[in-house]
Structures are given as C-alpha cells and as structure tokens.
Amino acid sequence: MSAGTLYDKVWDLHRVSELPGGSTQLFIGLHLIHEVTSPQAFAALRDLGLSVRHPERTVATVDHIVPTTSQARPLADPLAEEMLATLERNCAEHGITLHGLGSGRQGIVHVIAPELGLTQPGMTVACGDSHTSTHGAFGAIAFGIGTSQVRDVLASQSLAMTKLKVRRIWVDGQLQPGVFAKDLVLHIIRTLGVKGGVGHAYEFAGPAIEALSMEERMTLCNMAIEGGARCGYVNPDQTTFDYLRGRPCAPSGEAWERAVAWWSGLASGADAVFDDEVRFDAAAIAPTVTWGITPGQGIGVDETVPTPDQLDPDDRALAGEAYQYMDLRPGVPIAGTPVDVCFIGSCTNGRLSDLRAAAAVASGRQVAAGIRAFVVPGSEQVAAAAEAEGLDAVFRAAGFEWRQPGCSMCLAMNPDRLEGRQLSASSSNRNFKGRQGSASGRTLLMSPAMVAAAAVAGQVVDVRRLLADGDASPSATRPGSEPSPELSSAPSAASRL
Amino acid sequence: MSHQPLPAGPISAHRGRGLPLPGADIDTDRIIPARFLKCVTFENLATGVFADDRSERSGDHPFDRDEHQGASVLVVNRNFGCGSSREHAPQALMRWGIRALVGESFAEIFFGNCLALGLPCLTADPAHVAELQEAIAVDPGAELLVDLEAMEVVLESEFAGDNRWPVTLDPGPRRMLLTGHWDGTSQLLAHDAELSATAAVLPYLSGFR
Numbered sequence: 266m267s268a269g270t271l272y273d274k275v276w277d278l279h280r281v282s283e284l285p286g287g288s289t290q291l292f293i294g295l296h297l298i299h300e301v302t303s304p305q306a307f308a309a310l311r312d313l314g315l316s317v318r319h320p321e322r323t324v325a326t327v328d329h330i331v332p333t334t335s336q337a338r339p340l341a342d343p344l345a346e347e348m349l350a351t352l353e354r355n356c357a358e359h360g361i362t363l364h365g366l367g368s369g370r371q372g373i374v375h376v377i378a379p380e381l382g383l384t385q386p387g388m389t390v391a392c393g394d395s396h397t398s399t400h401g402a403f404g405a406i407a408f409g410i411g412t413s414q415v416r417d418v419l420a421s422q423s424l425a426m427t428k429l430k431v432r433r434i435w436v437d438g439q440l441q442p443g444v445f446a447k448d449l450v451l452h453i454i455r456t457l458g459v460k461g462g463v464g465h466a467y468e469f470a471g472p473a474i475e476a477l478s479m480e481e482r483m484t485l486c487n488m489a490i491e492g493g494a495r496c497g498y499v500n501p502d503q504t505t506f507d508y509l510r511g512r513p514c515a516p517s518g519e520a521w522e523r524a525v526a527w528w529s530g531l532a533s534g535a536d537a538v539f540d541d542e543v544r545f546d547a548a549a550i551a552p553t554v555t556w557g558i559t560p561g562q563g564i565g566v567d568e569t570v571p572t573p574d575q576l577d578p579d580d581r582a583l584a585g586e587a588y589q590y591m592d593l594r595p596g597v598p599i600a601g602t603p604v605d606v607c608f609i610g611s612c613t614n615g616r617l618s619d620l621r622a623a624a625a626v627a628s629g630r631q632v633a634a635g636i637r638a639f640v641v642p643g644s645e646q647v648a649a650a651a652e653a654e655g656l657d658a659v660f661r662a663a664g665f666e667w668r669q670p671g672c673s674m675c676l677a678m679n680p681d682r683l684e685g686r687q688l689s690a691s692s693s694n695r696n697f698k699g700r701q702g703s704a705s706g707r708t709l710l711m712s713p714a715m716v717a718a719a720a721v722a723g724q725v726v727d728v729r730r731l732l733a734d735g736d737a738s739p740s741a742t743r744p745g746s747e748p749s750p751e752l753s754s755a756p757s758a759a760s761r762l
Numbered sequence: 763m764s765h766q767p768l769p770a771g772p773i774s775a776h777r778g779r780g781l782p783l784p785g786a787d788i789d790t791d792r793i794i795p796a797r798f799l800k801c802v803t804f805e806n807l808a809t810g811v812f813a814d815d816r817s818e819r820s821g822d823h824p825f826d827r828d829e830h831q832g833a834s835v836l837v838v839n840r841n842f843g844c845g846s847s848r849e850h851a852p853q854a855l856m857r858w859g860i861r862a863l864v865g866e867s868f869a870e871i872f873f874g875n876c877l878a879l880g881l882p883c884l885t886a887d888p889a890h891v892a893e894l895q896e897a898i899a900v901d902p903g904a905e906l907l908v909d910l911e912a913m914e915v916v917l918e919s920e921f922a923g924d925n926r927w928p929v930t931l932d933p934g935p936r937r938m939l940l941t942g943h944w945d946g947t948s949q950l951l952a953h954d955a956e957l958s959a960t961a962a963v964l965p966y967l968s969g970f971r
Contacts (some may be wrong), residue, residue, distance in 0.1 A: 274919050278960075278963070279922075279960065279964070280959050280960065281953055281956045281960045282953040282956045283947050283949075284943070284946075285937070285941065285943050286935070286938030286941065286944070286946075286949075287934030287937050287938070288934050289931055290949075290950055290953055290956075292955075292957060292960045292961060292964070294964065294966060294967070301799050301842045301848075302847070302849065304802035304803070305802070305804055305849075308802070308803065313947065315947070315951075316925065318957075320864075322967075326825055329799075337941065340799075342803070344800040345800065347802060348801075348802060351802050354838055385966055387964060387966065393847060393849075394846075394847055395845065395846050395871055397847075397925075408871075409847035410847060410848040410870050410871070410874035411847055411849035411851075411852075411871065411874065411878060412804075412853075412875075413846070413849060413875065413878035413879065413945075413946075414874070414875075414878060416947065417947050417950055418948055419844070420947050420950065420951060421947065421950035421951050421957065422957065422961075423950050423951070423957055424946075425946045425949070425950065426851065427932070427934055459787055459841060459844060460787070460840065460844065460867060460869070461843040463869065463870055464870065478913035490871075493841070493844070493846075493870070495870045497869060516970045520969055520970035520971050521970075523966070523970040524966070524970040527965055527966075527970070551780065559787050559789075561787075572805070579786075580787075581784065581842075583785075583786050583787060586785075611807070631772065639957065648873060662763040676791070676846070677796055677797075678796045678797065679797060692814060694790075695791070695845060695846075697792065697845060698788045698789045698790065698791075698792060698815075699791060699795055699814045700791050700796075702796070702797075703820075704795070704817065704818065706816035710793065718939075746969065
C-alpha cells in the first residue's frame with residue numbers, strides 16, 4: 266500500500282468521512298463543468314430540490330459542441346444551441362461563473378482551467394470528462410466523473426471514492442529532438458496496455474519528467490486515462506510555480522509565498538512508498554504513431570505494423586479487428602501511409618507550445634495536394650497568443666485552416682468530422698472506431714509536429730527528417746519555452762476562486 | 763425501449779435473459795456514439811446503443827438479434843467501457859433494458875457510473891465468461907440469476923443443465939448495492955459538518971490568506 270506520496274497526502278487532506286458502503290467521501294476543491302455532461306445533473310438537482318453547495322468552486326465553459334468556423338449565436342445546430350443555452354441558464358440560476366464564447370477565456374475545459382490559474386497543486390479536481398487527468402500535471406489529484414457524480418459534487422462539493430493504488434512511472438534520460446510528451450505517453454500506453462492502469466494513479470517522475478514544461482506535463486497526464494489510470498500526476502516543482510505565478514486566479518503577494526510553501530510540502534517524499542514502479546528510458550523513444558483502434562496499438566514511426574506473432578496472444582484478436590478496420594497490413598511500415606485529413610488541436614495538444622511545434626514544421630512548406638488540414642486552438646487565449654506571434658499566418662500560408670477554439674474533431678460533436686473511410690493524422694487522444702465522426706473513419710494518433718509533417722508530406726513521415734532539413738526553427742525541438750501567463754484585461758469574475 | 767422499472771433500493775439479485783457481447787476494449791464511443799450526446803436529458807438514449815456497430819452489422823448485432831430482445835444481463839470481455847466518462851453509455855444500456863453486467867474486467871469510470879445507476883458490474887474469470895457467453899448462445903431463452911449474496915451467476919437452462927459460475931465484486935460497491943446505498947447524494951449530504959471541517963483546513967479555499 267502506498268504511503269507518503271502526493272496522492273496519499275492530498276487524499277488525506279480532502280477526506281470528509283467514511284461512508285456506509287465502504288467508500289470514502291472526498292472533498293472536491295475544483296469542479297469544472299461543460300455543456301455535455303452537466304444538463305442532466307442540474308435537472309436531477311432540481312428534481313431533488315437541492316441547491317449548489319459551493320457555487321464559487323464550480324467553473325463552467327463550453328467546448329464540446331461549439332462550431333469552429335462561426336460561433337455566432339444562435340449556433341447553426343439547434344441541438345448545440347439548446348445545450349449551450351441550457352448551460353447558460355443553469356449557471357445563471359446557481360451563480361456559477363461561465364467562460365462563454367467571446368469572453369476571452371472560453372476554450373477546452375482542460376486548457377482554460379490551467380491557463381487561468383484555477384488548477385493548482387494539492388487540489389482535488391473533478392469534471393464530467395475523462396481527460397480531467399490533465400490537471401494532475403500540477404500535482405493535483407484530478408479525475409473524470411459521470412453525470413450522477415456531477416450532480417453529487419454540485420449538491421455536496423464531495424464524492425464517494427475508493428482509494429487507488431499508486432504506480433510510479435520513472436522516466437530516465439531525455440527525450441530526443443523531434444520527440445514530444447505525446448510520444449512519451451503513447452509509448453507508455455503501448456508498453457503497459459490500455460487497461461494496465463486500471464485501479465491505479467500514475468505518478469510520473471524522474472529526470473525526463475522534471476525536464477518537461479507544464480504544457481508537456483499536461484499532455485502526459487491527459488492521456489493517463491487512455492492507459493486505464495483514472496488519474497496521473499507530476500509532483501509540483503519550480504516549473505509548476507513559474508507557470509502559475511501571475512495567472513489571474515493564482516495567489517499573489519504574501520499569499521503566493523504561503524502557497525508555494527504548502528504546495529512544496531505535498532510532493533512525494535524521498536521515503537514515499539509506491540505500490541509498484543515501472544521504468545522507462547526517454548532517449549530510446551521515437552516519434553510514436555498508433556496503427557490500430559485503441560491508443561495502446563502504437564509503434565515508433567520507424568517500425569512496421571506488428572504481425573500477430575509479435576503480439577501477446579491476448580492482443581491478437583483485437584489486432585485482427587484493427588487490421589481490418591484500419592485497412593493496414595501487418596508487417597508493413599507505418600511511415601508512408603497516405604492520410605486524408607490532418608487535425609491539430611484538442612485537450613491533449615491544443616496549447617501554444619503544441620501550435621509552435623507544428624508551425625515550425627509547417628513554416629515554409631505546403632500542405633500536400635488533396636489533404637484537408639486544420640488547426641483548432643485549445644482556447645481563446647491560446648488563439649490570441651498564437652495570433653500575436655503570427656502562428657496563424659504561418660499555418661494559413663502553408664495551406665492549413667485556422668479555426669476558432671473548441672474540442673472539434675477530437676470527438677466530432679460539432680460539424681468537424683471525417684467522411685466515409687477517411688484517414689486522419691490527429692493530435693488528439695482517441696483512435697476508437699468512429700471516434701472522429703464517421704462510423705468508418707480512421708485515426709492515427711501522433712504529436713502535433715508529426716501531424717504537421719504528415720500534412721506537408723501527404724503521408725505518415727518521421728518529423729525528425731523534416732527537422733534535419735535545416736529550415737525548421739529551434740522551437741520545434743523540445744523542451745519548448747513556456748508561454749507566459751496571460752495578463753490581459755479579460756473579465757475577472759473567476760479570480761474570486 | 764425497456765418497460766422494466768429503473769433500479770431502485772437494495773439490489774441483491776437480478777433475474778433475466780443474457781446477452782453475450784464478445785470483444786475486448788469496447789469503448790464508450792462505441793456504446794453510444796458522440797452525436798447521441800447532443801441532448802439535455804437521458805430519456806431517449808436507448809435508440810443510440812451501439813448505433814454504428816449495429817448499422818455496420820446490419821441486423822446481425824447481438825442487440826438486434828430476435829433471440830436477445832428483452833435480455834437484461836450483458837456479458838462482456840475485458841476492459842469494457844473504456845474511454846470517455848460519458849454516463850450516457852450506462853444510461854443508454856439501462857434504458858435499452860440492461861440491469862446487470864458480467865465481464866472479464868471493466869474500465870473504472872464506467873464501473874462507477876454503472877454503480878451510481880444501480881447497475882452491478884461483476885467480474886469473472888476469462889474462461890468462465892467464455893463459457894457463459896457460449897451457454898447463452900446455445901440457449902438464449904434461458905434465465906440467468908445474478909446473485910450478489912452468493913456471488914455467482916446461475917444459468918437455468920433445460921439444455922445446458924444448471925450451470926453456475928463464481929463472480930467477484932469489491933466489498934465496497936457490493937455493500938452499496940446490497941444496502942441500497944448506491945445512490946450516493948443523500949449520504950454525502952448527511953456529513954455537512956465534517957465537510958465544513960475538512961474545508962476549513964484547506965488553505966487554497968481562502969486563497970492562502
């Protein structure tokens with residue numbers, strides 16, 4: 266049983282009571298909501314005659330259903346408009362801050378909470394979205410919940426939870442140029458499997474993790490859930506504090522010093538005990554691409570699609586299904602696979618450093634003939650920052666579309682979707698059958714730089730070759746510099762948090 | 763689609779016909795594709811269950827076969843319900859008529875979402891799941907008894923004879939179902955003083971002032 270880890274410390278601090286069913290009631294420090302998984306929770310609250318216990322601890326935005334071409338109201342899709350209007354009504358009725366379209370702060374929920382400084386070390390963070398694990402990058406314990414649990418958090422600011430085991434994932438060495446946090450996490454999931462983390466929290470640690478920027482840590486923790494781990498986290502350190510300082514909802518003045526002291530004390534101690542540990546060598550990881558229908562079916566870009574005899578017997582049936590669905594043959598190199606659509610964005614890879622890395626590849630090149638390529642910034646702040654440094658112009662000049670913020674084609678609840686059997690190179694997080702909006706559409710997951718490389722080559726290609734051509738800017742190599750906190754005059758309603 | 767009442771109160775057993783759904787890592791996008799999430803109530807989700815898989819198999823999907831209409835015990839393989847946290851997935855299954863699930867393993871958020879609706883997710887050995895799926899295929903009209911007291915699944919078939927397989931469920935969720943405490947809101951609200959005490963010692967709630 267784990268002891269002395271950040272997970273244990275945060276768990277103990279937030280424990281409210283032991284429940285009759287045997288689970289633990291855990292206080293939730295930050296509750297994030299959006300339009301898809303909250304309406305039924307508010308309706309249930311109304312049916313039960315309950316109010317929101319701590320409206321100031323819930324923050325809302327709209328992301329899943331928003332169009333990325335025109336966000337004018339009413340939204341063109343009446344169902345989308347109804348969902349957004351319902352969220353607006355629920356937030357107004359219960360006194361919940363909503364960062365809506367055009368507010369300057371709207372965006373994907375897992376992009377805006379960090380950039381506003383809402384997400385902080387030592388918090389428990391819950392949201393009706395599995396990628397809530399993203400917030401673990403700050404040393405928070407963050408996990409996705411269902412709508413009944415959204416109702417519970419609204420009503421009681423707490424949840425019935427069972428404590429997880431803690432696995433330390435220790436990563437030695439350093440990622441090579443052209444290899445990103447996305448490649449690291451795809452490599453980890455490929456190795457441990459998509460259910461390897463069930464019942465566990467993943468603590469990511471070691472020299473390679475310490476060297477990651479906050480945005481890279483978010484990419485890593487974002488996909489912990491794809492490896493079955495409901496939450497993943499990185500211990501808070503100077504990188505964390507430097508990112509948070511000056512953000513609208515972060516502490517300031519004397520409170521800042523007290524916060525840093527408290528946050529620092531939460532990190533797993535040298536004597537922390539883990540349930541188990543797995544080690545990786547970052548230097549051995551290549552740009553990684555999925556070839557199948559789960560995020561665990563990944564290979565290095567210089568490898569071939571595995572043959573059944575190269576796989577664990579338990580994985581062969583699913584591989585057979587994947588060969589057929591993806592129309593990829595075992596033993597064939599993944600590099601050279603022609604693509605139709607290239608998507609850069611999502612809560613995994615829609616932040617400024619992701620766009621910089623992709624722009625560095627796109628700069629001075631052209632999207633190949635017949636390829637539809639588009640970039641969807643993760644938030645209005647990301648869009649503004651990218652435009653301020655001219656990234657939108659770089660993408661447009663290269664033949665990419667530059668869109669408005671939202672979840673977009675990661676899950677295709679808005680008009681952005683694959684058609685028929687189209688194959689997409691995507692910086693998102695899931696390559697499930699039908700995930701990107703066409704029941705027969707196909708997805709290859711990869712880093713944003715790799716997506717940009719696929720867009721200009723018209724096929725899967727090793728981005729390191731393009732970077733070696735010499736005209737790529739240094740920002741395409743990691744670690745990327747950290748974008749600075751946004752300190753604009755955007756509405757400050759959330760700063761009371 | 764189902765006219766059975768939704769789960770309520772203590773759940774110690776369920777009796778109904780089985781529905782085998784073979785396959786590993788069946789994710790919630792497949793259980794209910796994202797376009798069906800454009801709704802503000804769960805009421806009409808039954809029609810979207812496995813919509814894309816069903817249309818791909820044009821009538822030959824387990825959820826479409828005549829012999830499984832009215833079935834209520836879903837028998838699945840490993841890591842069922844992985845991916846998105848959407849409660850729409852168990853809601854859609856429940857509104858189609860599913861009242862209990864038996865499988866090799868379940869994804870964590872999906873398991874919790876089912877529990878919050880009063881749908882037990884019981885795990886069994888891979889070999890036992892395969893036997894159970896096979897036995898249901900042989901006699902789809904046979905009743906299954908899912909017994910949370912004895913922790914077993916019993917197939918009452920005149921063809922296969924009586925077959926029983928052991929199942930497991932962690933003690934916490936099992937107790938929650940047996941006692942009817944799976945619908946958690948009232949329990950959480952019962953500890954308001956403790957909640958305030960916990961909040962009082964979290965420095966970030968007051969902005970570290």
